[in-house]
Amino acid sequence: MSKNRPVIGVLALQGDVREHATMLERAGATAIGVRRPAELAEVDGLVLPGGESTTMSRLLETFELLDPLRERLADGMPAFGSCAGMILLARQALDGRDDQRQLDALDVVVRRNAFGRQVDSFEGDLDFTGVDGPPLHAVFIRAPWVEKTGDGVEVLARIPHTRDAPAAADRIVAVRQGPVLATAFHPELTGDERVHRLFVGIVQER
Amino acid sequence: MSDVQSPNSSLPETGTARVKRGMAEMLKGGVIMDVVTPEQAKIAEDAGAVAVMALERVPADIRAQGGVARMSDPDLIDGIVSTVSIPVMAKARIGHFVEARVLQALGVDYVDESEVLTPADYVNHIDKWAFTVPFVCGATNLGEALRRINEGAAMIRSKGEAGTGDVSNATTHMRKIRAELRTLSSLPEDELYVAAKELQAPYELVKEVAATGKLPVVLFTAGGIATPADAAMMMQLGAEGVFVGSGIFKSGDPARRAEAIVKATTFHDDPDVLAKVSRGLGEAMVGINVDDVPEPHRLAERGW
Numbered sequence: 130m131s132k133n134r135p136v137i138g139v140l141a142l143q144g145d146v147r148e149h150a151t152m153l154e155r156a157g158a159t160a161i162g163v164r165r166p167a168e169l170a171e172v173d174g175l176v177l178p179g180g181e182s183t184t185m186s187r188l189l190e191t192f193e194l195l196d197p198l199r200e201r202l203a204d205g206m207p208a209f210g211s212c213a214g215m216i217l218l219a220r221q222a223l224d225g226r227d228d229q230r231q232l233d234a235l236d237v238v239v240r241r242n243a244f245g246r247q248v249d250s251f252e253g254d255l256d257f258t259g260v261d262g263p264p265l266h267a268v269f270i271r272a273p274w275v276e277k278t279g280d281g282v283e284v285l286a287r288i289p290h291t292r293d294a295p296a297a298a299d300r301i302v303a304v305r306q307g308p309v310l311a312t313a314f315h316p317e318l319t320g321d322e323r324v325h326r327l328f329v330g331i332v333q334e335r
Numbered sequence: 336m337s338d339v340q341s342p343n344s345s346l347p348e349t350g351t352a353r354v355k356r357g358m359a360e361m362l363k364g365g366v367i368m369d370v371v372t373p374e375q376a377k378i379a380e381d382a383g384a385v386a387v388m389a390l391e392r393v394p395a396d397i398r399a400q401g402g403v404a405r406m407s408d409p410d411l412i413d414g415i416v417s418t419v420s421i422p423v424m425a426k427a428r429i430g431h432f433v434e435a436r437v438l439q440a441l442g443v444d445y446v447d448e449s450e451v452l453t454p455a456d457y458v459n460h461i462d463k464w465a466f467t468v469p470f471v472c473g474a475t476n477l478g479e480a481l482r483r484i485n486e487g488a489a490m491i492r493s494k495g496e497a498g499t500g501d502v503s504n505a506t507t508h509m510r511k512i513r514a515e516l517r518t519l520s521s522l523p524e525d526e527l528y529v530a531a532k533e534l535q536a537p538y539e540l541v542k543e544v545a546a547t548g549k550l551p552v553v554l555f556t557a558g559g560i561a562t563p564a565d566a567a568m569m570m571q572l573g574a575e576g577v578f579v580g581s582g583i584f585k586s587g588d589p590a591r592r593a594e595a596i597v598k599a600t601t602f603h604d605d606p607d608v609l610a611k612v613s614r615g616l617g618e619a620m621v622g623i624n625v626d627d628v629p630e631p632h633r634l635a636e637r638g639w
Contacts, residue, residue: 142383142601143364166602170443181385181421188383226380226420247422247444248467250354250575253347260569268358271422271444291346318357 135332138163138172144180148317156325165199173323174207174332178212186230202234207308209328236279243274258285260323269315275301276319355489369580378432381427382593386422394498395581405432405454430456439468450637463487475508477515481536494635495558502559502620518632520548563599570603587617
């Protein structure tokens with residue numbers, strides 16, 4: 130069933146919620162903040178924003194959002210996670226905390242803070258499958274990368290080869306599995322709403 | 336050369352304004368806690384802090400013990416960095432660009448050029464554009480915030496009176512900054528030249544803020560926050576997140592209080608949650624009224 134203007138939630142426990150909401154509105158959706166199970170029940174899709182994944186994991190659990198969210202994801206609700214959001218959606222996170230909760234909506238193993246500390250955070254261009262036009266400008270902030278992908282996970286973007294960071298070359302930084310999309314970087318920070326349009330399209334298809 | 340590069344792609348760049356300011360965006364809605372040991376850092380991370388601030392003494396102890404307060408021992412910072420997986424911030428003295436260099440070399444994620452430490456330069460702040468690591472600075476009003484941003488600060492915290500547990504200065508300064516933002520965005524363009532002169536801030540920055548109605552960087556609050564209700568009030572007054580200093584580890588039950596302040600920051604507009612998390616927290620830090628602190632000992636008035 131297609132909807133002209135879907136309602137897409139942004140998980141609003143912590144992080145850059147407003148930036149995602151602005152981009153979703155520009156990409157043709159109505160954005161609402163989600164902090165409670167009742168709010169989650171109203172949305173056609175959910176964005177898990179950038180922020181601190183350990184904090185969000187803890188708050189998801191305390192405010193009894195973890196199980197309802199897992200149920201909706203299991204039912205096929207479209208979701209898009211950037212950075213911390215990608216970590217939460219993954220099956221497994223390396224270099225995280227032992228008590229960190231995984232939503233297990235993406236059959237991937239991610240490594241937290243994989244590129245290093247904040248002084249190693251960077252921005253640069255990359256090609257992104259499913260996004261038309263010029264390369265996408267991507268902002269990586271203490272970002273994770275995807276270390277392993279399972280069957281059915283489509284790789285949408287990798288770090289290009291450059292002289293500066295040979296260790297990072299070819300690392301997977303954007304994936305999709307069915308209605309679930311995730312990026313290690315922050316498309317919400319650049320003013321280019323192409324990735325959000327892709328996600329709004331995924332929500333509309335359902 | 337074996338480098339393969341797609342023709343249109345720009346080289347990856349570190350230390351850009353977007354990467355520095357973006358880091359602060361990721362901390363929004365969160366609580367950054369002052370810690371002096373790796374054990375405290377662990378408690379803060381367990382409680383859901385988005386980052387910790389490593390320092391040698393919490394402001395309440397700096398106030399009580401006096402003397403010159405400086406950057407922490409690198410061993411202590413290393414210990415904290417290796418204990419937690421969340422970002423680690425650390426304080427450098429105002430104008431002390433070498434302390435800031437040392438902190439950058441230690442791999443801290445944010446440097447706080449802080450009035451809580453004894454200033455090293457009473458004229459100049461650090462030229463923060465010259466660093467890869469981002470900086471947060473304090474401000475009591477909009478002009479001060481814009482001067483810091485002009486020097487390269489990627490995040491601003493409104494100043495309160497650190498180490499007192501008295502939230503009144505934090506509210507004064509947050510209200511002041513927000514009021515000045517509202518005033519500025521209501522001015523016609525031809526009055527912005529004089530506004531820039533009065534704010535003692537660069538015209539281009541004043542013009543940008545007048546157009547957007549907000550600072551170009553994230554605005555947190557700091558100083559004197561001791562309870563979940565304090566944190567929630569500051570969020571309602573327009574803070575995008577909270578620094579808590581002495582309020583946690585000078586209280587009776589730091590782990591519980593830390594967790595309660597995290598929850599109160601997220602649900603700052605929900606009185607039911609606030610009532611629930613405010614229960615059974617044990618003793619709050621004792622506190623000092625700002626009015627009882629002699630003026631030369633007021634930290635918020637350092638910086639200009």
